[in-house]
Amino acid sequence: MSDLVVQGTTLTAEGPEPIEIGIQDGRFVEPDGSVDRRFEDGYLLPAAIDAHVHFREPGDTHKEDIQTGTASAAYGGVGFACQMPNTDPAIADAEAYRRVANRVEASAHVDVGTWAGVGPEMECFELGDRATGYKLYSGPTTGDLLLDDPEDWIEAVERAAETDRPLAVHAEDPRILTEARRGEEDPQAPAAHARMRPPEAEVRVLERLAPRAASTGARLHAAHVSDPRTVEVMNEHGLTCEVTPHHVFLDSKDVERMGTRAKVNPPIRSPHTRPKLWDAFRRGDIPVFASDHAPHTLDEKDQPFHEAPSGLPGVETIYPLALARALAGNIHIERVLDACCRAPAELLDVPLGRIEPGHWANLVHVPEEPTRIGKRTMHTRCGWTPYEDHQGLFPEDLMVRGDWVLEDGDLVAKPGQGQFVGGPAWD
Numbered sequence: 001m002s003d004l005v006v007q008g009t010t011l012t013a014e015g016p017e018p019i020e021i022g023i024q025d026g027r028f029v030e031p032d033g034s035v036d037r038r039f040e041d042g043y044l045l046p047a048a049i050d051a052h053v054h055f056r057e058p059g060d061t062h063k064e065d066i067q068t069g070t071a072s073a074a075y076g077g078v079g080f081a082c083q084m085p086n087t088d089p090a091i092a093d094a095e096a097y098r099r100v101a102n103r104v105e106a107s108a109h110v111d112v113g114t115w116a117g118v119g120p121e122m123e124c125f126e127l128g129d130r131a132t133g134y135k136l137y138s139g140p141t142t143g144d145l146l147l148d149d150p151e152d153w154i155e156a157v158e159r160a161a162e163t164d165r166p167l168a169v170h171a172e173d174p175r176i177l178t179e180a181r182r183g184e185e186d187p188q189a190p191a192a193h194a195r196m197r198p199p200e201a202e203v204r205v206l207e208r209l210a211p212r213a214a215s216t217g218a219r220l221h222a223a224h225v226s227d228p229r230t231v232e233v234m235n236e237h238g239l240t241c242e243v244t245p246h247h248v249f250l251d252s253k254d255v256e257r258m259g260t261r262a263k264v265n266p267p268i269r270s271p272h273t274r275p276k277l278w279d280a281f282r283r284g285d286i287p288v289f290a291s292d293h294a295p296h297t298l299d300e301k302d303q304p305f306h307e308a309p310s311g312l313p314g315v316e317t318i319y320p321l322a323l324a325r326a327l328a329g330n331i332h333i334e335r336v337l338d339a340c341c342r343a344p345a346e347l348l349d350v351p352l353g354r355i356e357p358g359h360w361a362n363l364v365h366v367p368e369e370p371t372r373i374g375k376r377t378m379h380t381r382c383g384w385t386p387y388e389d390h391q392g393l394f395p396e397d398l399m400v401r402g403d404w405v406l407e408d409g410d411l412v413a414k415p416g417q418g419q420f421v422g423g424p425a426w427d
């Protein structure tokens with residue numbers, strides 16, 4: 001007997017189709033005939049997974065913390081968010097890792113995993129298969145987790161190969177950044193940011209690491225790709241990569257309009273590059289959609305361009321933006337469900353991403369029509385979104401492991417309802 005049976009309509013490659021599924025002990029099971037909850041309109045879809053978010057705890061909780069970050073995730077239909085370790089202090093050893101796992105269990109509204117940061121001593125690898133994943137910063141960005149020596153990058157790949165966990169890399173070769181900065185005449189000009197962080201810096205790191213990952217069996221994953229050449233390198237070596245909403249929905253014209261708010265690393269690229277990334281994403285060459293949710297307050301953002309911090313909020317809008325594009329016919333719904341649900345589940349080895357028996361019971365109920373994001377209230381502590389003029393299909397209901405998190409548009413999950421999700425051997 002299942003605890004609950006829900007019925008409604010889902011979206012498939014063939015169009016809308018009826019769906020009925022049972023839920024028991026947090027997992028989907030075959031329905032047993034009774035129907036406890038029928039959704040007359042809208043669609044039932046898998047909840048999303050966001051494999052790349054920054055929740056800023058510990059250290060910068062005036063921007064965001066695990067509680068507000070997971071509230072924002074819930075309102076966007078994300079049932080599992082995987083946070084990055086460049087907090088202050090960084091999450092770079094087993095003790096810091098366990099502390100943050102405890103914070104998740106005390107305060108999260110949805111499930112949270114954590115990429116363990118690769119520091120100079122590489123202590124993080126003591127976690128072995130218990131880490132959700134590992135994260136390598138090859139170039140300078142927010143926080144002080146940085147390994148700028150290519151010998152260390154190779155060592156990190158080899159250490160990651162000894163585990164079953166993925167190694168995500170922020171690829172920007174610091175030598176190319178330094179060279180580009182040296183050649184820049186007006187380093188404080190807004191347009192200089194993109195020139196000083198050229199796509200070659202990204203491509204070069206992955207050209208170096210991808211062959212080594214392929215030969216050692218390391219599960220290298222390129223975070224936030226900003227150039228189609230990076231996608232080719234990863235595809236060629238049978239490795240995964242992700243793209244962000246801001247790299248496929250915004251280009252340098254938007255940076256001119258939005259100024260510091262659109263400042264991010266790697267930078268948003270030209271109107272020439274953006275459609276190429278979008279096409280690679282629509283074809284499935286870029287398997288994963290991840291927000292790189294990086295909240296900063298507007299006071300912090302509204303400084304002169306060269307002083308403003310890099311990063312944009314996005315965990316609440318990633319799935320709604322993608323679903324609205326699918327309804328508008330810009331991308332196939334199957335691609336959206338792959339990129340937001342199934343592929344990140346595979347990357348992180350969690351039984352999620354499908355409304356099928358055996359999977360964790362994570363689903364969303366979304367309306368049939370998107371809304372203009374406009375002045376919609378965002379639930380991230382930083383309180384703003386770069387997607388004001390875009391359409392979004394926001395969930396009315398969200399279930400995570402069989403429990404309602406969002407009901408009729410209201411957050412009903414208490415802080416601490418979310419769980420920490422580590423690697424398969426997490427104890």
Ligand SMILES: [Zn+2]
Nearest residue numbers: 052084292294
């Ligand atoms: Zn990031």
